[in-house]
Amino acid sequence: MRKTYLLIFACCLSSVLVAAPETGDGDTAMAVNQPAGRLANQPARKEEFMDWGLGMFVHWSLDSQLGSVISHSLVGASDKYVDRFFNELPKTFNPTRYDPDAWMEIAKIAGMKYMVFTTKHHSGFCMWNTKTTRFNIMNTPYGKDVVEAYVNACRRHGIKVGFYFSPEDFLFLREHGELIRREGGTGREKQALLAYDKKQLDELFRNYGPIDVVFFDGEGKEELAQYIHQLQPQCIVTRGEMETPEQKLPGAPMPGPW
Numbered sequence: 299m300r301k302t303y304l305l306i307f308a309c310c311l312s313s314v315l316v317a318a319p320e321t322g323d324g325d326t327a328m329a330v331n332q333p334a335g336r337l338a339n340q341p342a343r344k345e346e347f348m349d350w351g352l353g354m355f356v357h358w359s360l361d362s363q364l365g366s367v368i369s370h371s372l373v374g375a376s377d378k379y380v381d382r383f384f385n386e387l388p389k390t391f392n393p394t395r396y397d398p399d400a401w402m403e404i405a406k407i408a409g410m411k412y413m414v415f416t417t418k419h420h421s422g423f424c425m426w427n428t429k430t431t432r433f434n435i436m437n438t439p440y441g442k443d444v445v446e447a448y449v450n451a452c453r454r455h456g457i458k459v460g461f462y463f464s465p466e467d468f469l470f471l472r473e474h475g476e477l478i479r480r481e482g483g484t485g486r487e488k489q490a491l492l493a494y495d496k497k498q499l500d501e502l503f504r505n506y507g508p509i510d511v512v513f514f515d516g517e518g519k520e521e522l523a524q525y526i527h528q529l530q531p532q533c534i535v536t537r538g539e540m541e542t543p544e545q546k547l548p549g550a551p552m553p554g555p556w
Contacts, residue, residue: 352409
């Protein structure tokens, strides 16, 4: 059977258009409205992030075999399609040409200072050696930790390490008898998913050394941003704490980091 694996690279600019006025402690004005008791990105780290300028996103997972938009095809899909996605795709996912060093070479030529890689998108498939679910890269013909190779390649080439992580998890919903969807749900379900996500973040942020950037995408991102500030205070939280425009252009320059 012919297998095709598609890597989609999307470059994003995370610079500063207009500097925000500073508060007395050197932080930007964005922090003035920070609720009391909540943790936030360290001012010095935000300044570093703004100086990095250009970064690269890599969205890639086992559904590249379908040629579909990553994960979203599961919403509203038939039971047959969902069953194929969760049970059959892992059996044929074998990206033998995966070469993170080549990614870093491309990134450096393009002027990238950091990279963000999809550790888990909304489907719930994990690209690392996780103990939380069998729906992961180790239970495929490839059988090697993609995230570990990515992190090591970043460090070899002097590229800052970033993780994308989806708090939403379609497999988790299905296994708990819930409808596959992007938003909504009961309080009990949300709390169970939040605890599950934290276990996965424990693995990602304890097993791969210091991580420079994390980008959350979905419901629950604010709670998980607080968790990362506890696990690794030096890690910069972008989505979950910063403005991150998607599928639209801001109508005016945005103050502070984005």
